[in-house]
Structures are given as structure tokens and as C-alpha cells.
Amino acid sequence: MTWEKTIRRILMGSASLLAILGATIAGCSANADRDARTARDPAPARQADPPGPGSDPPTLSAAAERGKQLYSTLGCQACHMVNGQGGTAGPDLSNEAGKGRSSQWLTAQIRNPKTNDPQTIMPAYDQLTDENVADLVAYLQGLSAGPATGGGRASSSRPVGQAAPAAVRPASVAAGGEVWGRRCGVCHNLRPPSQYSDAQWAVAVQHMRVRVPLTGSEQRKILEFLQATN
Amino acid sequence: MVIRAWGAQEPNESGYVTRQEYDALRKEVQDLKAKAPAPEAATEPQSGDQRRLDKAVERALAVAEGSGLGDTKPLITGSAAASYMDPEGGASSFGAEFDPMFLWQLNERLFFEGEIELELGESETETSLGAAYLAYLINDYALAGGGKFTVPFTVYHNHLDAPWINRLPTDPLIYSDGGIAPDSDVGVFATGAVPCREALFNYAFYVTNGPTLITDDPGAAGSLDFDNFTDENNNKAVGFRLGWLPVPALEVGYSFQCSRPNPSGFQTVHSKLHGVDLNYLKDIEPIAGRLTVRGAWVWSDLGDATYDPTGALGFGPLRFDNDRNGGYAEVAYRPTRAAERLLQDFEFALRYDRLDISSDAPGGGVDERWIPGVDYWITPRTVLEVAYAFDDREDGQDEDVFVVQLATGF
Numbered sequence: 001m002t003w004e005k006t007i008r009r010i011l012m013g014s015a016s017l018l019a020i021l022g023a024t025i026a027g028c029s030a031n032a033d034r035d036a037r038t039a040r041d042p043a044p045a046r047q048a049d050p051p052g053p054g055s056d057p058p059t060l061s062a063a064a065e066r067g068k069q070l071y072s073t074l075g076c077q078a079c080h081m082v083n084g085q086g087g088t089a090g091p092d093l094s095n096e097a098g099k100g101r102s103s104q105w106l107t108a109q110i111r112n113p114k115t116n117d118p119q120t121i122m123p124a125y126d127q128l129t130d131e132n133v134a135d136l137v138a139y140l141q142g143l144s145a146g147p148a149t150g151g152g153r154a155s156s157s158r159p160v161g162q163a164a165p166a167a168v169r170p171a172s173v174a175a176g177g178e179v180w181g182r183r184c185g186v187c188h189n190l191r192p193p194s195q196y197s198d199a200q201w202a203v204a205v206q207h208m209r210v211r212v213p214l215t216g217s218e219q220r221k222i223l224e225f226l227q228a229t230n
Numbered sequence: 231m232v233i234r235a236w237g238a239q240e241p242n243e244s245g246y247v248t249r250q251e252y253d254a255l256r257k258e259v260q261d262l263k264a265k266a267p268a269p270e271a272a273t274e275p276q277s278g279d280q281r282r283l284d285k286a287v288e289r290a291l292a293v294a295e296g297s298g299l300g301d302t303k304p305l306i307t308g309s310a311a312a313s314y315m316d317p318e319g320g321a322s323s324f325g326a327e328f329d330p331m332f333l334w335q336l337n338e339r340l341f342f343e344g345e346i347e348l349e350l351g352e353s354e355t356e357t358s359l360g361a362a363y364l365a366y367l368i369n370d371y372a373l374a375g376g377g378k379f380t381v382p383f384t385v386y387h388n389h390l391d392a393p394w395i396n397r398l399p400t401d402p403l404i405y406s407d408g409g410i411a412p413d414s415d416v417g418v419f420a421t422g423a424v425p426c427r428e429a430l431f432n433y434a435f436y437v438t439n440g441p442t443l444i445t446d447d448p449g450a451a452g453s454l455d456f457d458n459f460t461d462e463n464n465n466k467a468v469g470f471r472l473g474w475l476p477v478p479a480l481e482v483g484y485s486f487q488c489s490r491p492n493p494s495g496f497q498t499v500h501s502k503l504h505g506v507d508l509n510y511l512k513d514i515e516p517i518a519g520r521l522t523v524r525g526a527w528v529w530s531d532l533g534d535a536t537y538d539p540t541g542a543l544g545f546g547p548l549r550f551d552n553d554r555n556g557g558y559a560e561v562a563y564r565p566t567r568a569a570e571r572l573l574q575d576f577e578f579a580l581r582y583d584r585l586d587i588s589s590d591a592p593g594g595g596v597d598e599r600w601i602p603g604v605d606y607w608i609t610p611r612t613v614l615e616v617a618y619a620f621d622d623r624e625d626g627q628d629e630d631v632f633v634v635q636l637a638t639g640f
Contacts, residue, residue: 091513091566091567092513092515117571121610182478183478185511186478186479186481186509186511187389187390187395187509187511188392188394188395188611188639189607189610189611190610191610191611192610196305199303200303200305202303202335203303203304203305203333203334203335204305204307204333206333206335206341206367207305207331207333207341207343209341209367209373210341210343210365210373210375210421211380211388211389212389212423212432213373213421213422213423213432213434214423215370215371215422215423215424215425215430216367216369216370216371217370217425218423
């Protein structure tokens with residue numbers, strides 16, 4: 001082994017260690033940042049942790065209750081996890097307030113996710129009414145805030161159960177999103193549904209049916225989700 | 231004078247209307263009024279801009295309707311990559327590859343995939359047919375096809391080798407040139423998936439022309455050539471893979487392939503390939519990111535044979551134990567929940583490669599590689615990868631290499 005090779009290996013080894021160190025720091029910094037935000041904002045900090053499996057569910061405000069129903073009807077759980085339930089294609093939403101997500105940030109994330117992250121694959125829910133979005137935000141913030149909470153800030157006079165029907169997608173679409181995240185996301189990053197047309201998705205998903213392979217039911221569910229959200 | 235029956239609806243030529251005609255006309259006017267748009271909307275004159283817009287919409291609709299593709303749905307997709315390689319002790323060079331895939335959904339059950347692989351060689355563009363097969367979807371749990379397809383022996387080539395999916399810019403040793411696992415071949419296949427409670431099973435069976443045993447190359451005698459797509463001896467390769475997903479994030483699989491790869495005129499040699507593979511990907515809160523773990527191990531058991539028995543080729547007679555095995559283990563971490571937005575787009579990968587070939591065989595020995603790399607995800611399907619392969623060969627002919635690759639899937 002020549003001395004040049006030895007030096008090169010040392011340099012590359014150091015670079016690798018730095019990379020791994022960077023990854024570790026990134027992981028720690030995420031937790032540290034959350035802790036720091038918690039420390040800066042003691043109100044949500046006391047209630048930041050989502051309820052554990054054995055604890056009583058928090059009492060939500062009326063708006064948050066409507067948001068909870070809308071969250072389910074829209075199929076958000078297909079991609080997002082809340083308190084251990086839901087998909088993994090998107091981030092866990094159990095503790096949005098604890099992460100320092102403001103109402104404005106969450107509203108933008110629902111209306112047009114690309115304003116917060118240009119690379120996100122989350123489809124825009126721009127067809128929702130202002131009340132719908134406010135209810136969803138109340139629900140997400142209420143999750144973190146615990147019993148009798150902050151969801152009330154976004155409350156409105158509309159009674160529970162009157163989410164806008166026009167925005168509702170069938171449950172099968174939500175199921176398709178979950179299958180998409182689970183079966184396609186395990187090998188590669190998911191592209192935004194908007195990148196293909198309905199006809200193109202039909203071909204692409206049939207291709208994956210052959211390659212993966214998917215079951216016929218999975219193929220139909222994934223296609224329904226992608227065509228509904230592109 | 232013509233006397234009409236009372237109530238008849240024929241035109242009245244007298245210039246007057248009957249009471250019945252009057253009532254009928256009145257009702258008709260009222261109905262029309264009810265159906266007519268609001269007066270202000272109906273009477274509002276169209277502006278020049280509005281008329282131009284309406285015409286543009288009409289033209290766009292006409293073009294859209296005229297360019298309809300009928301029931302056959304095509305899609306061009308694939309991948310491309312540009313790379314820079316700097317091998318230790320060798321000349322550095324840039325490279326590029328382009329692998330377009332042509333997909334057709336002929337109907338709900340028939341599907342065609344064609345793939346062309348274009349890569350820069352030393353002095354010309356190397357072109358190969360990556361895939362050209364037709365598949366028929368039998369039911370929800372089974373499909374069958376034939377043509378040139380990616381052999382489902384372990385999952386690497388079928389799922390993970392596209393440059394924008396692979397976390398590192400090089401293939402593991404067992405899947406590289408001189409490796410011990412098949413890539414694509416010509417034949418027929420049947421595959422499908424079956425759910426079972428929370429788990430999912432998948433299967434693939436295939437019959438192909440199979441690999442060819444190299445017998446006349448002093449540097450590679452005894453190894454299998456997986457890029458020879460004609461059948462040398464009328465014996466087909468038969469294989470299968472069984473996969474199991476106990477939880478959505480994890481898939482494990484077992485593969486087997488047997489064949490008689492000896493060319494005509496050479497003594498009979500049996501080949502058996504066994505492979506196991508694992509693929510795991512999960513977003514994990516405590517580590518604030520996504521963890522990917524992948525691996526495979528392949529055992530190649532080739533029957534003993536005497537190469538160049540007469541010594542006419544200049545390297546025989548040569549006989550050796552022809553068992554080969556190797557695999558890889560790869561771990562990658564992407565801090566998707568890092569506080570810094572920039573860090574979320576980085577991914578850190580490390581792979582261990584190994585290939586064991588009997589030291590008595592041509593090109594034999596143990597080859598080990600450690601490959602750390604850093605990826606930067608420009609978009610979900612476009613990645614810049616930087617890696618360094620630390621190669622350690624038993625014969626001392628190490629091939630360390632520094633690689634940078636920009637890859638995209640489209």
C-alpha cells in the first residue's frame with residue numbers, strides 16, 4: 001500500500017466519520033430543537049407529549065371535534081400517524097403544537113404544502129373552506145395541547161358533524177394513500193401525485209403491479225388515491 | 231271555409247289566435263323565462279378579452295380532444311445519471327447513462343414494458359435491451375408474462391438498482407460484472423402477491439435460457455456469464471423467489487435457481503443458486519429520521535469440471551472447487567425530522583460488500599469493500615451521491631474508487 005493510498009484512505013475515512021457524526025448531530029438537533037421550543041413556550045410544553053396508549057383521550061373543543069371527523073373523512077391518516085395510528089408516508093402529527101407549528105404554518109401546510117416545503121409530496125387541499133381548515137388546525141393543535149384545549153381558538157359556530165361535504169373524499173381514497181406509502185415508499189421516495197396525469201398513473205401503477213408485485217386490490221387502491229389527489 | 235275541430239293546433243291563418251293558442255303560447259313564454267339566465271348576465275355584452283378567452287378555450291378543447299390516445303395508454307419513464315469516477319492508480323473519467331422505459335397499458339389486463347439501456351463505452355455508446363416483455367394479469371393474485379425481463383432472483387435488480395433508488399452510486403459486488411447473481415434474461419414468468427391477515431406473501435416463478443458457463447477464458451473460466459441470452463445447450467434455468475412482509479416496513483425473501491449452464495461439447499455441469507434478501511425502511515422518531523437497511527447473500531454452487539482438459543487453450547488442465555458466495559449489507563439514514571431544513575435533504579449511507587471465490591479458480595480470492603457515501607436529495611427523484619469505495623482484495627489488486635453521481639428518475 002503506498003503512502004498516497006494511506007493518506008487517501010485516512011481522508012475518506014475522516015469524511016465518512018464526519019458524515020455519520022453529522023447524521024447523529026442532525027438527529028440530536030431535531031430533538032434538542034424540540035426541547036428548546038418546549039422550553040421557550042411553556043404553555044404547550046407542559047402538554048406537549050401526546051397521550052400514551054393507556055391514558056384517557058383528551059377532550060377536544062367543538063372545532064377540534066369537527067377537525068377530527070374531517071381528518072378521518074379526508075383520509076389524512078392514510079399518510080400520517082396520530083398517537084400510533086396511521087400511515088408513515090408523511091410525518092407523525094401527534095405533536096404539531098409541541099413542534100412549534102403555528103396556526104398560520106398549519107393552515108399553509110394544508111392549503112398549499114409547497115409554501116412550507118417546495119419538495120413535499122403532500123397534495124394541496126385548497127378546496128377546503130376556511131372553516132374546514134380552521135377545524136383541522138384546531139384538531140392538530142388540540143392533539144398536542146391535551147384536555148380542554150387550544151383547539152377552541154379556532155372554534156366556529158357550526159355544530160360538530162357539518163364538515164363541508166364537497167371536500168370529502170371516499171374512505172377508499174384514504175386506504176389507497178396508505179397502501180401507496182406502505183408498498184411504494186419502502187423502496188423509493190414518493191413523487192408528488194401531481195407529476196403524472198390520471199392516464200399516466202394508470203400505466204405506472206400497472207407497471208408496479210408487475211414489478212413489485214402488488215395485488216390487484218392494492219393496484220386499484222393506489223390508483224384511486226393518486227388519481228384523486230393529482 | 232275550412233272548419234277546424236276545437237282544440238286543433240294547426241296554424242290560424244285569420245290573423246287572430248284562439249284562446250287555446252293564446253294559453254299555450256303564454257305557458258311556453260313562462261317556461262322559457264324560467265329557464266333563461268338572469269337578465270343582467272344574459273344581456274351583459276362580452277368584452278374583447280372574454281371573447282378571446284372563449285375562443286382560446288374552444289381551441290384548447292379541440293386540440294385536447296383531437297390528441298386523444300384512445301384506450302392504449304403509453305408512458306415514457308426511466309432514469310438517467312451522470313457520473314465522475316476517480317479510481318486509485320487509474321485515470322479519472324466522466325460518464326453518463328440513460329435508461330428510458332417505454333410502458334404501455336394495452337388494456338386492463340395486458341401490459342408491455344420495454345427498456346433500453348444506453349451507456350457510454352470507451353469509444354462508442356453501448357446499447358442493450360434491458361427489458362421487453364408482455365404481461366397478462368390473470369386475477370388479483372397472479373399474472374404471467376414472457377420476453378426479456380428482470381430475473382426475480384433476490385430483489386436488488388427488480389426494485390433497488392435504479393440510480394435514483396440505489397443509495398450509493400455503485401452496485402454491490404455480487405450484482406456487478408463478474409458477480410454471481412442473474413440480472414435479466416429471456417423466458418417466461420409468473421408472479422403475484424397474496425395477503426394473509428396483516429402479512430403479505432409474494433412469489434415469482436420463472437423459466438429462462440439461463441446463464442452460460444465460461445470455459446475458454448483463462449481469466450474467468452468457471453464463472454457464469456449472465457449476459458449471454460441464447461441457450462447454449464437446450465437446458466433452461468428454472469427458479470423462484472418467495473417473499474414475506476410480516477410488517478409493512480420489512481420484506482425478506484428466499485430465491486433459488488438451478489440450471490445446466492455448460493456449453494454444448496463441454497462436460498455436464500450443474501449450477502444451483504440460493505439467495506436471501508432483506509429490505510427494511512422506517513421513519514423512526516427517536517432518531518429523527520428515516521432508516522433504511524438492505525442486504526442480500528447469494529450462494530453459487532457449481533459442479534466441478536476440468537477446464538482446458540487438453541491444455542490447448544494454454545491454462546489447463548484446471549480443476550477446482552467452484553463454490554462462490556457473497557453479499558452486501560447496507561444501512562442508510564436520512565434526518566427527515568432534523569430541525570435544519572437543509573439537513574433533511576441529506577442521506578448518509580454505508581455498505582459492506584463481499585465476494586468469496588475459491589482461490590484456486592481464475593480470478594479467485596476474497597474481495598471486500600466498504601463504501602461510505604453522502605446523498606443530497608434535490609427532489610424526491612433526483613439525487614447527488616458522493617461515495618468512496620475502500621476495496622480490499624486478497625490478491626492485493628485493490629480497486630479503491632471515488633465516485634460522484636447525479637441521478638434522476640423521470
